[in-house]
Amino acid sequence: MKDGTAEDYALLAELEKPFIAATGERVLAELARHGEATLEGYRITRLEHGLQAATRAERDGADLDWIVGALLHDIGDGLAPQNHDRFSAEVIRPFVRWDVAWVVEHHGIFQMLYYGHHYGWDRNARDRFRDHPCFDACATFCERWDQSSFDPDYDSLPLDHFVPMVREVFARKAYDPAVIREGEVTALTA
Structure with missing residues (x-):
């Protein structure tokens, strides 16, 4: 890499555009x-869990970023289950x-509130973030959209509904x- 020229890197940047655009x-x-x-x-798939969370977010009046965040909050689960x-x-x-x-x-540490004690973990580990400006948003995200989204009977919207948003x-x-907008905290719902 250190032997690359400005022209080499300009070429690479141009060639990478289609790949980046397909993210x-x-x-x-x-x-x-x-x-x-x-x-x-569980009685649902990982996809269904994400769809339920995103559907709940949308039905609560959340904006685009929150809906996509809810949909993709566990996207890393397949490759990184310990730090998804x-x-x-x-x-x-x-x-x-x-x-x-x-x-x-x-959200992982915040979710421990619901089950951590069953594993001998500190269910209140999230409290170390109590003074963080996003504490309440994360607690609400977990309560309203994540922990409740394992319901095999929930009427979630299909993936096709969320594709344009993603x-x-x-x-x-x-x-x-x-x-x-670093440092700015937005409401989860309208």
Whole structure:
């Protein structure tokens, strides 16, 4: 790499444009793969879990970033089950608001409130973030959209409904300060 010229890197940047532009399609393909098998120990697939969370978000009046964040909050589960929350956040971080990425990144520790004690873990581990500006948003995200989205009888919207939303988000300029708005916390619902 150190021997590359400015012309070499200009060529690479040009050649990478189609690949970068197809990020949303690769994310959608990964999400579709989450529908191939039931989530271990549950009566739904990983895809259905994401669809339920996104449907709940939309029905609550959430905006585009929150809906896509809810849909993709577990996108990293297949490759990184032990840190899927951070993995998932890194997938969406360049394209969504700062607070949405923060919530997705931390939802795993916040979810421990519901089950951590059954494993001998600190169910209140999330309290170390009590003073963080996104604490309430993450607690609400987990309560309303994540922990409740394992219901085999829930009437969730189909993936096709969310495809245009995912494409719109991933078509944004990566790390656009007008989108990211670091430090700004938005309401989960209208």
